[in-house]
Amino acid sequence: MTEIFGYPIPVILGQLMLGLVNGSFYAMLSLGLAVIFGLLGVVNFAHGAFYMLGAFAAYIGLEALGINYWVALVLSPLVVGGAGIVLERLFLKHLYKLDPLYGLLLTFGLALIFEGVMRYFYGSSGNTYPVPDALQGVFNLGFMILPIYRAWVIVASMTICFATWFIIERTSLGATLRAATENPRLVQAFGINVPLIVMLTYGAGVGLAALAGVLSAPVIQVSPLMGSSIVVVVFAVVVIGGMGSILGSIVSGLALGMIEGFTKVIYPEASNVVVFVIMAIVLVLRPAGLFGRE
Amino acid sequence: APNEVVIGDIDDMSGVYADVIGQGGVEAIKMAIADFGGSVLGKKITILTADHQNKPDVGASKFREWADQNGVNMILGGSNTGVSIAMSKVAGQKKVPFIAIGAAGASLTNEDCTPYSVHYAYDTTSLANGTASAIVQQGGKSWYFLTADYAFGTQLRTAATEVVEKHGGKSLGEVRVPLGTTDFSSFLLQAQGSKAQVLGLANAGADFTNSLKAAQEFGITKQMKPAALLAFISDIHSLGLKTAQGLYLTTGWYWDLNDATRAWSKRYFSVMKKEATMNQAAYYSATLHYLNSVKAAGSTDPDKVMAEMKKEKINDMFVKGGYIRADGVMIHPMYVMQVKTPAESKYPWDYYKLVKTMSGEEAFGPITGKCQYAKK
């Protein structure tokens, strides 16, 4: 049998594979979003912008300073995460006592600023970031040619997602984070420097977005608009997974990437909207999201 | 502005087509004004520029505002067919001559034509007549298209399909790609599934270069022969000859065609540090032609100028003996080129070898009669 529902299996498998690559980005981004939301109660609208900045940091590093991919993979999240920390100190920390909507609006404004600045300097068309030499080449999977780099993206992001999950759910640092999520002021009264943790968490979440940005740079065009186009999808992923649920973010990120890929085979016109349609269905059936606690 | 002749330029200054016209277009207009002497009918010639961001509404609003508020006399622009159609609607309403350049859609001189619009440089018909026929004649019979999902892509794909079928080939289908797509892999995988011989790239600018690169990454160019339905020298430059070699494309102008083009290009290059695309060269030609027509008409009255523009032949470094047909198409020769291999390329920007020259009539075909102001 070479067909399922009249679609050639190689095509379906190929699209699922590509979907998994996209899903890896969704998972990493929604993971960072969930971590930040969990601790800061801020829906980080600028998450897409940080993803974009991560990719640009790698791109600029290569173009202007000759920094190679592997160094960028470490440096870019640090730089962008650092910038995130500065923003948290300057702006976000003034909003914790207010309605979470203000955090959303503030980060929306920040996203506009980043995007506008990068547009000014780099135009809105994309820039190409080369695939690192070590990851050049392809795997012939039989049903498709899979560039090694894309396979690397899947492996790398799954590793990172698992590591993040492990830290939060299984370590004492994670326990502190979870406690601070529930009642930050009390945790602070126990002698834990919660503002510091909050700041570092924001930095880490933002760094995660930047890391996803670096990973994505050789796959897609590095463009100022790359963040705003993905962030809304990631929001939908988070709503589907259940806001604040780490596992939910990872699982639904990957799954939705693959569902999107599958849709591209059977009904390409709907591939842009399938995530939103699933979100609507989930909302009707389980308003708290698949993994969410009410 | 009573003591000025105002030329407007509404274009993609920052988006996917910015390299194709953008600031280079502005520079070309300036060169034309300088060559003309800076004033016409005793009035100073000034330029307004705006970025339409590839949004039809932005282009149309800007056009309307300049017409209502700034007394603009002529507007150049385009790059994007959708935006150009929107602007030509306003041109018709406000009676401001509009020279569309870089927007390929042939509908600008057919269904969407107005008495005030002119289409310079190339259109989908001439592009398809060039590349598609050349490739089918070489044996590329079955095609699958990767189409930019808006007016330009659709028209280009339609025109190419007609040409392919006319020459005995067939189209196996298409996949429509949204504007601004950054990852073409899944669309290409679909194209690959079609098992066609030729991958028709009915897109332009960054979309074109990205899709070609992705096709290579996924080993698709090994099975399918890519055909650029619209490619510019800036695209070839950014792709590099190693990637682009052997590609067929159609162009209305090339910097290295003859002495006149080389001389002009030297001036252009000294400012912009890169060679001009056919669009940028056309900007120069169109501006000059408009100014000559104003001078000849002795007035900036749009109707008089339009009549003059359609009457006079165009002779400059862009074209010898070109003319604007009743429906607004500027008729001039088109060149089918093949991209050189790195070994063939002898000096910087030595990218093309001429495969075939098509006369203006051959390239643009007969008047269709779809334009209500220019019946057959």
Add this chain to the structure above:
Amino acid sequence: MQRSVVLLYAVLVLAGLVAPWLDIYPVYLMTLYSFAIFACAFNLLLGFGGMLSFGHAAYFGLGAYTTSWLVTAQHWGTLPAILAGMAVAALAGVVIGGLAIRRSGIYLTMITLALGQLVYFVCLQAPFTGGENGIQGVPRGTLLGLLPLRPDMTMYYFVFALLVLVFLGIRRIVSSPFGQVLKAIRENEPRAISLGYDVNRYKLMVFVLSAAIAGLGGSLKALVLGFATLTDVMQGNSGEVILMTLLGGAGTFLGPVVGAGVVVTLQDVLSDRVGSWVTVIIGCVFVACVLAFRKGIVGEFLAWRARRSVRAQAGGSADTPAGEAAPAAGEAAVSSR
């Protein structure tokens, strides 16, 4: 209404009536009014319904598309086409609102954002919207077959009249029996439930009203400028209407109008001069609003006036230390749980 407020309104209406005679570009004013209507609609939901929608462009855009398509392709009259635009927007409000009110607060916001994006993609692909090109060359038609709206002057007064109507209409909605229930829900939702109000139906109702009025804004914009395009349904448009409302003052009546005025003017003045910095400036205004200016222009003014009158009464004895000021009315309006 207080005397001073009535006086202020009279002055504003007068200004609106003479404005086109003062060499102000009427198309600019009409665009401004369309967005002011849009912002008023948005404010009805945020300021008086306590729900922050990040997908309001959907209703605006659907209004614009529907009206444009009906007058262009179906040759409908202007007024029926506007009403149909509102109806379609309202219908979208029923669907999106119905889903979104299943959650509250930021969840609601994220859901509206995502569903707004869904509408965007539908408009991108639906056959009648013209995809990337939009619907161009939309005629203004005539009012009831009598008054041609093609001249900017007639169109101006038509749009202005509708703005005034919307403004007064929203005032009425807010003070109506329905508005009272809405306020109660915003103030304390569990309590409103326990009083026997099926709060979701009221929330949905205000959602739909807001969507319909936003649709009106979109319809008018399309007629004024002659096109409906994807920009109308894009996320950026939803962001802008939030900014207008926030900047002017959420939960105040005049705020959205003032905010729309500032934002539209800003874009108009800046876009030629600074190009892509417009986005940056808008972003900065957003940040400034959220950090320092949460009540918005009108809200800050009202607060200032209230403070002055309190001080006049009490002789200025405030024993709360700085930094712990009273929660602002605007903030209360935004917070929804």
Add this chain to the structure above:
Amino acid sequence: MPTEMLRIEDLQAWYGESHILHGVNLTVNEGEVVCLLGRNGAGRTTTLRAIVGLTGARKGSIRIRGEEAIRLASHKVARLGVGYCPEERGIFSSLSTQENLRLPPVTAQGGMSVDEIYAMFPNLKERAASPGTRLSGGEQQMLAVARILRTGARLLLLDEISEGLAPVIVQKLAETIRTLKARGYTIMLVEQNFRFAAPLADRFYVMEHGRIVQQFEQRELADKMDMLHEFLGV
């Protein structure tokens, strides 16, 4: 001259706009058990929260072992050796019992070891792996107290720890407090349950409308019963 563990002078505190404490003055000496009495809403919880920095704005002076703490962030106050057990217990539902227990960082030497704590509250050992809020009310209360014993904090602020507990557990808590006192801990108790607090405390403060209105010692207790009756209805 006993050393002062805690000295509060003219402490004022707000929640948002509402002014709750209007100038509280009190001292607690090292090794003492002091009980804060008062009606509902008198401001006793607020006093404890103000010490650890959990109210809104604060004014006045809070000295812990002589060190001014009014401007310190609350985690720094904790590091001066203050352990706070909140009225609402504050057990974290996403943490297991053991994680809850280990959450507060050790800030000084001399805290109890986990084994010692388990020996004191065997129930907690038994339920170490289950989520904190699955414990019964009494167990949660034990956990809330036990949690701060690990940290080495020598000044314990205990808010209504006997509330809603079965008498057996209340008795056990009383024993615990005696043990802690014997070990030299300084304890400030806030109690509604006068019967529980009366035999434990060395000294009493009575609060009313955000001020201290009375102060007396254990031995004066009998004489003060009428006054307490009037103030507290006990």
Add this chain to the structure above:
Amino acid sequence: MPEKHLSEEIILETRGLTKEFKGFVAVNGVDLKVRRGDIHALIGPNGAGKTTFFNLLTKFLLPTRGTILYRGTDITHEKPAQTARRGLVRSFQISAVFPHMTVLENVRAALQRGLGTTFHFWKPESSLYGLHDRARQLLAQVGLQDFADELTVNLPYGRKRALELATTLALEPELMLLDEPTQGMGHEDVSRVTQLIKKASEGRTILMVEHNMNVVSSIADRITVLQRGTIIADGPYAEVSKNPQVIEAYMGSADTELQGAH
């Protein structure tokens, strides 16, 4: 008592009402009958499940198992607002008022429902002025007549509770559920609210959660004691207060009689 009068006599009944939270059983098979006209008190230690039980009755939570009968009708699966419209109205453990509305508007918000114009977004506010007389009457009942135009946030705590009661009364409830109505009140307030409840109980039934035994003993006709989600005693005050199991579960040391912490 003849069988057919049972539903007349028993206004509210739960059968095997159970609520589990992820394996934890907060309310466990509660069979409770509330007689029409009674002031019925629900007591029990913290975490016994009283608030949860209330939330089940008013549909803020869905029961895991069991049924709720109100005047003989099964209302287990109705929506909260529907239940409220049947005349089963609750007050909250924390004060529940509309803070940025005036005291009068608070009461009016409750009265308004009766007009049937709550969706009329086109009617002016003046269409509600007819309710003001009744609202002032209700405010007078709880001693708030002088505060009618005050903004509610500015009221002291005790008055907010009084307002909440007036608002609840405006709904003409047949069965009122009060969750710790005297919590957070000073002594004077406590006795005033106790009297208020007593007065409000005329012609209606009241089910209340209360820790303050002075209140319970002075006004409750019947007491149910809940512990770990199950009923351990049920009956008149005098009877329940001597029940050794209650003494053990709630009061503890057997040397005292049933008495609150107050």
